[in-house]
Structure formats: structure tokens, C-alpha cells
Amino acid sequence: xxxxxxxxxxxxxxxxxxxxxxxxxxxxxxxxxxxxxxxxxxxxxxxxxxxxxxxxxxxxxxxxxxxxxxxxxxxxxxxxxxxxxxxxxxxxxxxxxxxxxxxxxxxxxxxxxxxxxxxxxxxxxxxxxxxxxxxxxxxxxxxxxxxxxxxxxxxxxxxxxxxxxxxxxxxxxxxxxxxxxxxxxxxxxxxxxxxxxxxxxxxxxxxxxxxxxxxxxxxxxxxxxxxxxxxxxxxxxxxxxxxxxxxxxxxxxxxxxxxxxxxxxxxxxxxxxxxxxxxxxxxxxxxxxx
Numbered sequence: 001x002x003x004x005x006x007x008x009x010x011x012x013x014x015x016x017x018x019x020x021x022x023x024x025x026x027x028x029x030x031x032x033x034x035x036x037x038x039x040x041x042x043x044x045x046x047x048x049x050x051x052x053x054x055x056x057x058x059x060x061x062x063x064x065x066x067x068x069x070x071x072x073x074x075x076x077x078x079x080x081x082x083x084x085x086x087x088x089x090x091x092x093x094x095x096x097x098x099x100x101x102x103x104x105x106x107x108x109x110x111x112x113x114x115x116x117x118x119x120x121x122x123x124x125x126x127x128x129x130x131x132x133x134x135x136x137x138x139x140x141x142x143x144x145x146x147x148x149x150x151x152x153x154x155x156x157x158x159x160x161x162x163x164x165x166x167x168x169x170x171x172x173x174x175x176x177x178x179x180x181x182x183x184x185x186x187x188x189x190x191x192x193x194x195x196x197x198x199x200x201x202x203x204x205x206x207x208x209x210x211x212x213x214x215x216x217x218x219x220x221x222x223x224x225x226x227x228x229x230x231x232x233x234x235x236x237x238x239x240x241x242x243x244x245x246x247x248x249x250x251x252x253x254x255x256x257x258x259x260x261x262x263x264x265x266x267x268x269x270x271x272x273x274x275x276x277x278x279x280x281x282x283x284x285x286x287x288x289x290x
Contacts (some may be wrong), residue, residue: 008037010099015042029072033102066279073278078172078203085170092169097176108139111185122146153191202287207238253287
């Protein structure tokens with residue numbers, strides 16, 4: 001990430017959501033604002049007929065298109081669980097590493113009693129807020145909390161905000177742990193456990209060790225690794241599921257669900273005519289504080 005601009009991987013993720021919304025039949029996750037949130041470079045590509053044709057071809061969807069499944073699948077999974085939490089009385093939503101997520105534009109007014117905290121690097125937030133203001137005033141129930149995950153704990157960051165430590169919260173942490181050292185991820189989960197009340201939930205995605213993958217999945221994982229390195233945001237964090245479960249249990253969490261890539265494909269991408277599916281290189285983890 002360069003000073004004064006949003007994360008390049010956040011821009012790429014927004015571009016994938018935009019393409020899926022614009023060109024997929026029956027989108028798994030609908031994000032009508034993603035196109036405007038991504039960079040001008042990606043917008044130009046998404047307006048190029050050849051690029052659109054390639055990105056939505058069967059061959060692409062079965063190989064490099066796994067990235068699309070990962071990006072839209074994790075967002076759908078997290079927001080499905082968020083909706084359940086809201087129905088059960090949760091009134092605080094924390095987007096950890098919010099990136100260019102468009103929940104503020106899509107849903108803030110639908111849930112006026114939900115306090116939304118966007119937690120991210122200040123440069124990413126500055127660029128995003130400029131984009132958000134193009135759509136009008138930022139809703140009153142949204143609060144931006146700046147953080148550098150490698151230097152500061154999320155507990156310290158949220159302590160500067162209006163976050164209510166005695167009330168349940170739902171934490172969504174998507175597309176971030178892959179770029180952090182494993183110990184940084186665990187430290188962040190520990191910090192959340194320190195500031196969040198019992199019954200609070202956390203949803204995150206995490207990478208599986210690529211050496212456990214075979215065939216196109218291993219190739220795809222290596223491709224993503226090289227792609228993110230090219231974007232100057234290299235992948236760092238990988239876990240073995242059993243080791244991660246043991247670690248989070250020690251931090252005070254109960255593992256509600258660890259959904260594999262195959263599980264996500266079955267839940268959200270079953271028998272799609274465009275052959276989009278979720279990579280098995282990442283899992284979704286749903287945690288609850290005991």
C-alpha cells in the first residue's frame with residue numbers, strides 16, 4: 001500500500017464484486033456500488049469487452065475465477081451471519097480491515113439502530129471516504145476507526161471510539177489475515193476477546209498452507225501469491241485448521257463453524273451455469289466469545 005491511496009488488493013476485490021454483480025446471472029452477492037469504489041484502472045478494464053468476456057468465461061471461472069468465488073462467497077457468508085446476529089439483538093457491527101466494503105452504502109440506512117465501525121489503515125479509509133461522499137452524506141450510524149494492524153491492537157483503536165464494551169458485537173474480518181503474520185492474526189483475535197462482551201461473534205477467512213493443495217488449487221494459490229506480491233501486498237498468513245482451532249479456544253472462543261472451500265461451494269455455488277466456485281485454499285471461520 002502506498003501513502004494516500006487505498007489498498008490495491010481492496011481495489012481488486014471491489015473489481016471482482018463489481019464484475020460479478022454486473023455480469024453474473026443470479027449473483028451470489030450483489031454489490032451495486034463496487035464498480036464506483038474500485039480504482040479508475042479497474043473501471044477501465046471492466047468496461048473493456050474483451051476483459052469482460054475473459055473474466056466471465058467458463059475457462060476463467062474454473063481456474064483463476066476461483067478468486068471471484070472467494071471474494072463474493074466470503075461477503076455473502078459474513079452478511080448472512082450478521083443478519084442472524086441482528087435478529088438476535090446485536091446492535092454493533094465492526095468491519096475489521098473494512099477495505100472498500102460497501103455495507104455502509106448498501107445497508108446502513110436499512111439498519112438505523114446498528115452502529116457500524118469501519119476499522120482500517122488510515123490511507124485506505126481516507127480514499128474510501130472520498131468515494132463514499134460522492135454518494136451523499138455518510139450515515140450517522142457509521143464511525144471510522146483508524147489502525148495499523150502491525151503496530152496497534154484493535155482494542156486500543158476501538159477504545160478511542162464509541163464502541164460499547166458491555167454490548168454484544170459482530171466482527172467481520174475479511175480478506176485481511178492472508179497478508180498478516182499468523183501471530184498478528186492471533187494477537188488481533190486476542191485483542192477482540194479483551195474488548196468484546198460474551199456472546200460477541202467473529203467471522204473471518206483464512207488461508208490453508210498451499211503445500212496441502214493439489215492441481216489447479218495449488219496453481220491458483222501460487223498465482224494469487226505472485227499477484228499480491230506484484231501489488232506490493234504479499235501473502236504472509238497461513239494456518240492448519242486444527243492448530244488454529246486450538247489457538248482460538250485458548251483465547252476464549254468457541255468455534256461455531258469452520259466452513260471449507262468445498263462447503264462454501266456447495267452452499268452458495270452449487271450447479272451454477274457459469275461454473276463459479278469457491279477455492280479450497282481458504283476457509284471461513286465463525287467464532288463466538290464464551
